[in-house]
Amino acid sequence: MKQERESTWLSIHGNEIVVTDFQCGGFAIGLQLSHCLVDGIGGVQFLSALAEMVKGADSPSVEPVWSRHLLGSAPPAEPIDPSRPPLVFPDYRLEPVSFDISTQAISRIKQACFEKT
Incomplete structure (x- = not known):
């Protein structure tokens, strides 16, 4: 069963916050x-x-x-030395990963957050 939800976006100068409210009473916050x-x-x-x-x-x-x-103000940029070798970046292959977090683990994390704030 798909959970009904409503999302609210806030975008400020390249930073974004998304709050999603779920019908069950829970919510999720996404940040960029x-x-x-x-x-x-x-x-x-x-x-x-x-x-x-x-x-x-x-x-x-x-x-x-x-x-x-x-x-x-920032100091003036120095010109790049053209005799320097170019930067070489490794060609890493990124793999998508997903995992499940148990309700008990979420409860422990929430309790720890409430104790520290």
């Missing part, structure tokens, strides 16, 4: 973050703030800081 715009620490901080808001907080515990004036 551009590393050029969001580093690992910033991504985790964003997800932590999102989790706090979902759990009912009026605002995130770590307030965003907009101090763009502290960021200097």
